[in-house]
Amino acid sequence: MTTALRTPPVALGFAVAAVLAQIAYPLASGSVKDAITFAVVALLAAACVAHATRSRGGGWAVAMVVITAGIGLTAEIVGTRTGMPFGCYSYAQDRIGPSIAHVPVVVPFAWTAGLYPVWTAATVITERARAGAAARIGLTTVGVVGWDLYLDPQMVADGQWTWCSAFSGLPGLPGIPWTNYVGWLLVAFCMAVAMELLGRARSERPYVSRSVPLALFLWTWLGSAVAHAVFLPDLGWSALYGLVAMGVVGVPFLRAVRRRDAAATPPRVDRPVH
Numbered sequence: 686m687t688t689a690l691r692t693p694p695v696a697l698g699f700a701v702a703a704v705l706a707q708i709a710y711p712l713a714s715g716s717v718k719d720a721i722t723f724a725v726v727a728l729l730a731a732a733c734v735a736h737a738t739r740s741r742g743g744g745w746a747v748a749m750v751v752i753t754a755g756i757g758l759t760a761e762i763v764g765t766r767t768g769m770p771f772g773c774y775s776y777a778q779d780r781i782g783p784s785i786a787h788v789p790v791v792v793p794f795a796w797t798a799g800l801y802p803v804w805t806a807a808t809v810i811t812e813r814a815r816a817g818a819a820a821r822i823g824l825t826t827v828g829v830v831g832w833d834l835y836l837d838p839q840m841v842a843d844g845q846w847t848w849c850s851a852f853s854g855l856p857g858l859p860g861i862p863w864t865n866y867v868g869w870l871l872v873a874f875c876m877a878v879a880m881e882l883l884g885r886a887r888s889e890r891p892y893v894s895r896s897v898p899l900a901l902f903l904w905t906w907l908g909s910a911v912a913h914a915v916f917l918p919d920l921g922w923s924a925l926y927g928l929v930a931m932g933v934v935g936v937p938f939l940r941a942v943r944r945r946d947a948a949a950t951p952p953r954v955d956r957p958v959h
Contacts (some may be wrong), residue, residue, distance in 0.1 A: 690894035696735035700897050703728035711916040723781045723844065726791045729798035730754075732897060737801065739882040740893045745770070745886065750797055752879040757791060757796030760872045761788040771868035773849035780845065796876070800903035803828035803931075804880050805895055806938045813941035817880050824934050825877035828902075830869045831930030837861050838923035857922025902938070907932040 706725045713721050737746035764771045765787055781789050807824035811817070838858050840846060847860070854863030889895075906928070913924035 689892070690896075691892055692894045693736055693739035696732050696739065696897045699728050699732035699735055700901055702926035703732060704902075704908075707908070707912075711912065718843065719780045722840075722843070723791050726781075726795045726798055729901065730794035732901065733790050733797055733801040736893075736897045740889050740895075742886050748883055748886075749801065749850070749880070750794075752876055752883060753797040753800050755794035756872065756876055757881070757952070758785070758788065758793035760868070761792055762786045764868065768849075769868075770871050772862045772864035774846055775849075776846045776864075777844055795896050797834045799836070799905075800825070800873070800876055800880070801899040802905065803832065803934060804877070805898040806883075806902045808884070808936050809895070809899070809935070810937045810939075811939050813944060814937075822877040822881055824937075825880065826870060826873045828931055828934035829873035829876070830866060831927055831933065832905060833866070833869045834930050835905070835923055836912060836944065837865060838920055839913070839917065842917070842920065855922070855926060858926070903935070906935045 703725055706721050706728060710725065711719065723814075729909075734746050734750060737749050744843070762768070762785070763769060765775055776784070776789055776792070778784060778787065778789075782791050784790060796799045806844050807821050807828060810824060811821045814820070824839060838861065841860055848862060848865075850860075850862040852862050853859045853897075854861055854866055910924045910928040913920035913927070
């Protein structure tokens, strides 16, 4: 007997609310846009934590937050104080909530919101391809950096953080130095390695669907490309960069899903005509 997969309703509710908030983002301005920015990060992180709790248990979800938000907060505090590993930058204060050591409290949870869906998609790919940990770590790392190719240009354009260097690391993305992407590669790699170890600590509950984090991955990959290309001015280059970089995970993920669906479809048997 096949057990029907269940989508955790709490996680689904947070995810839907986050998507609606993101849709409202281009229509807002000023303090309302700041409030929406805070809400988007908080809701996405809540959706990821709720799904992880239902899928693997509360202790596992707490560990996942420590790996993502914990490492993220440490990297951000070190980064804003020393310029390592991202380069010299600083956050706007009192716009998206309170801060710890000049880093808005909500910012570390953006790492949770970004990494968990990418890691889940990378897990699907490597399961289907029977690939090992190295492939999963590599896909997760590149996918998270791809997500930043959407995130950084959007938040810099909105003034949520600024860089000391006027040099651009990529054509069409002014004011974001190349060191930022090196830093993201390093931090995302550390998180991906830690998630690989955590993933072995407790298996998923087989009746819990992965639909919420996977839908959030697809929404971030494809929805952000459309938003940056159409609804957010001067972000066309980030639409292209993010689409390609996250596509390193997105394209094989879609292929894996297609192969799974094809395998699940019973072959057609033509009945003889009498």
